[in-house]
Amino acid sequence: MADGTDQKSSNQMWGGRFASGPSAIMEEINASIGFDKKLYAQDIRGSMAHAAMLAEKGIISQEDKDKITHGLNTILSEIEAGSFEFSRKLEDIHMNIEARLATLIGPAAGRLHTARSRNDQVALDFRLWVKEELQKTEGMLTALIAAFLDRAEENADTVLPGFTHLQTAQPVTFGHHCMAYVEMFGRDRARVRHAIEHMDESPIGAAALAGTGYPIDRHMTAKALGFREPTRNSIDTVSDRDFALEFLSIASICATHLSRLAEEIVIWSTPQFGFIRLSDAFSTGSSIMPQKKNPDAAELVRAKTGRINGSLIALLTVMKGLPLAYSKDMQEDKEQVFDAAESLELAIAAMTGMIRDLEVRKDRMRAAAGSGYSTATDLADWLVREAGLPFRDAHHVTGNAVALAEKKGCDLADLSLEELQAIHPGITKGVFDVLSVEASVASRVSFGGTAPSEVKKQIAWWRGRN
Ligand code: ARG
Numbered sequence: 001m002a003d004g005t006d007q008k009s010s011n012q013m014w015g016g017r018f019a020s021g022p023s024a025i026m027e028e029i030n031a032s033i034g035f036d037k038k039l040y041a042q043d044i045r046g047s048m049a050h051a052a053m054l055a056e057k058g059i060i061s062q063e064d065k066d067k068i069t070h071g072l073n074t075i076l077s078e079i080e081a082g083s084f085e086f087s088r089k090l091e092d093i094h095m096n097i098e099a100r101l102a103t104l105i106g107p108a109a110g111r112l113h114t115a116r117s118r119n120d121q122v123a124l125d126f127r128l129w130v131k132e133e134l135q136k137t138e139g140m141l142t143a144l145i146a147a148f149l150d151r152a153e154e155n156a157d158t159v160l161p162g163f164t165h166l167q168t169a170q171p172v173t174f175g176h177h178c179m180a181y182v183e184m185f186g187r188d189r190a191r192v193r194h195a196i197e198h199m200d201e202s203p204i205g206a207a208a209l210a211g212t213g214y215p216i217d218r219h220m221t222a223k224a225l226g227f228r229e230p231t232r233n234s235i236d237t238v239s240d241r242d243f244a245l246e247f248l249s250i251a252s253i254c255a256t257h258l259s260r261l262a263e264e265i266v267i268w269s270t271p272q273f274g275f276i277r278l279s280d281a282f283s284t285g286s287s288i289m290p291q292k293k294n295p296d297a298a299e300l301v302r303a304k305t306g307r308i309n310g311s312l313i314a315l316l317t318v319m320k321g322l323p324l325a326y327s328k329d330m331q332e333d334k335e336q337v338f339d340a341a342e343s344l345e346l347a348i349a350a351m352t353g354m355i356r357d358l359e360v361r362k363d364r365m366r367a368a369a370g371s372g373y374s375t376a377t378d379l380a381d382w383l384v385r386e387a388g389l390p391f392r393d394a395h396h397v398t399g400n401a402v403a404l405a406e407k408k409g410c411d412l413a414d415l416s417l418e419e420l421q422a423i424h425p426g427i428t429k430g431v432f433d434v435l436s437v438e439a440s441v442a443s444r445v446s447f448g449g450t451a452p453s454e455v456k457k458q459i460a461w462w463r464g465r466n
Contacts (some may be wrong), residue, residue, distance in 0.1 A: 013095045021089075032331050033086050036093045038338060040079050042128040043093050044072045046121060049224040050204060051112055059115065059214050064108040071105040072097070092331075093125070094118050115214040116207060119238040119326040123203035126334065128225065130247050133341050134196050140348045141189040141254075145182050145466050147355040152178035152459050157452040159437045160275060160365035161374050168372030171437040174360060176450040179458050181261055186462070188254040195250055199243035202227035206237035209325040239325040241315065244337050248312040251344045255305040258347050262302035265354060266295050274364040279357035282350065297350045304343040311336035369437045373402045373412055378434040378443070387426030397424045411435075 010018035022030065048069055055065035075097055078084040090096045095118075102109040155174035162172035202222035205212070211234040218230035231237040268275040269283075278295055286292035315336045318329050376398050383394035400423045405412050413435040420427045433439055445451045448458070 011089070011091075013090070013098065027088060030091060030328075031088045032092045032334070033088055033090065033096055035335050035338060036122075036125075036331075037079075037086055037096070038334075039093050039122075039125040039129055040097065041076070042125040042132075043097055043121070044076050045128065046124045046204060046225065047097070047112055048072055049221045050116055052224065053217055053220045054111070054114060054214075056220065057215050057217055059216070060111045064111050067105040067108040068101065068112050071101045071109065074104055075100050092118070092122075094121050115212040115216050116204065117209075117238075119208050120203050120206040120234075122330075123206070123238055123240070124225070126337075127199060127203060127243055130243050130337065131196060131199060133337075134192050134247060134250075137250075137254075137341075137344065137348070138189055138192045138196075140345065140352070141185050141192065142466060144348055144352045144355070145185050145189070145462070147352050148178045148182045148185070149459055149462055149466065151175075151355060151358075151360070152182065152455065155360055155362075156455045156459070157438075157441075158360060158362050158365060159369045159441055161369045161372060162450070168368075168374050170377055170450075171369045171374045171440045172450040173441050173452055173455055174362075174365060175452065175455040175459070179455060179462070181257070182458075182462055184257040185254070186465075188250065188257060191250045191253070195243070195246045197228075198246065200228040201231040202229070203231050203237045203240075205230060206234035209235050209238050235325045239322070239327075239330075241319055241330060241333050244333050245312070245315055245319065247337060248308070248315055248340055251340045252305075252309045252312045255308040255344060255347060258351055259302045259305040261351060262298040265298040265358075266302070269293075269295050269298075273368070275361055275368070277359040277361060278354060279359070281357060282354045297354060301347045301350055304347045307343050308340045311340040366437070370411060370413075373405065375412055375435050375437060375440045376402055378440045379412060379431065382431050382434045383424065383426070386428070386430065387424065389424075389426070 010016075010021050015021070021027075051060065051065045051068045051072075054060040055062050060068075075084065078100075084096075084100070086096055087099075090099050098109060098112065101112065152175040155178065158174040159171050160174050160177070161168045162170050162177070202218065202225055204221050204225070205216050205218035222228070222230040231240075265276070265278070267273055269278050278293070278298075280293075282295075282297045283293045284296045286294060315333055318332045322329055379401060380391065380394040380398040383389045383397055384391050387394075389397065401412060401415065401420060404419060404423065405415055408415070413432065417427070417429050420431065434443065441450050442452065445454055448454070
């Protein structure tokens with residue numbers, strides 16, 4: 001039948017009070033095995049730690065614990081070999097594994113779920129998964145930062161225009177620009193590290209929501225599973241998904257940084273800018289226009305941000321207004337996190353590859369840095385320093401010089417001394433020392449500034465921390 005009422009048998013895990021099984025639609029909306037099978041390793045690890053603790057505390061026998069451990073090891077190999085048969089009727093990864101355990105070892109399998117509920121079990125599995133993903137992300141960010149540090153070092157004195165409003169502002173060094181991304185990804189990595197510390201508490205033993213009367217030892221399972229300590233409130237434990245939300249928030253901020261970098265790569269690689277050349281490995285051609293080399297990888301990184309931000313909003317919305325403690329709504333947490341994690345990993349890896357491979361076109365950057373009156377501020381500063389003008393007046397005088405250069409279609413440095421003196425008599429030939437872009441960047445030695453000497457200090461600081 002279309003609504004699936006053909007299924008008669010009740011669920012073998014919880015069907016004691018049920019006369020018939022769920023309709024096909026119920027089964028479809030309820031089942032999570034299609035995606036939570038990803039948690040198999042964490043589920044097995046959690047069960048082994050739980051069984052060991054139950055035996056240690058005399059809640060189950062050593063013999064049953066040994067059977068359980070052996071059976072779980074067999075299941076682990078079956079899943080890894082691809083021979084395990086996942087069943088949607090068994091809803092999720094927890095019941096799939098437990099049912100198989102019963103087939104393998106018989107009645108002892110039924111003792112594993114003592115003093116435990118799927119509510120704390122799923123909280124544990126998912127937390128372990130997210131923690132491992134955060135550790136992986138930390139390593140990937142370190143690789144991305146390392147790629148940027150190398151590029152920054154090679155380009156500590158490569159001059160290019162710095163922009164505000166995407167209009168030429170002041171000359172900067174490419175090394176300095178690279179180091180801006182090191183700061184951004186460094187903050188992302190710090191957030192990752194903080195989140196790992198934050199979520200480093202073991203949920204197992206919270207049971208359904210109220211804890212349990214069995215004499216369990218939650219400190220023992222926490223230690224065995226590599227957590228700092230057990231969580232302190234069983235109600236919060238089974239209803240908390242902050243660790244997933246934190247992962248998604250961190251991923252969203254990081255993806256936002258990646259999207260800005262992606263956008264710059266797209267702009268810089270246009271023939272009009274021509275600041276960089278992407279390697280063939282990270283570009284594609286056009287099926288119709290033979291001259292094209294497209295920055296598809298950067299565009300896709302830019303787009304992945306949409307998915308990742310979407311996942312954050314989706315899970316925030318799922319959790320919003322949920323009463324304590326566990327509700328099935330929370331099953332919707334996993335796909336968002338899995339999808340965001342996969343997208344983020346790909347985006348970081350693609351960016352690391354692009355940054356490592358890209359060709360920096362120093363000549364193009366230098367030429368662009370010299371145009372657009374990028375040293376106008378240097379002229380104004382010179383007037384303040386050497387001719388004693390108040391900055392506001394110097395700004396005005398410089399504006400007149402820019403207007404003249406614009407009218408003549410030349411750069412500031414191309415105006416003659418006579419022309420400059422006609423604008424302000426205090427100008428001397430020393431002014432030409434600051435009108436070059438090299439002099440401009442070399443002068444910006446304030447802490448965190450763009451001067452090559454300063455950029456090298458920033459690189460050394462980060463090298464000591466990466
Ligand atoms: N598949 C469920 C989830 O992902 C596991 C927990 C089920 N708990 C329950 N009380 N039905 O959330």
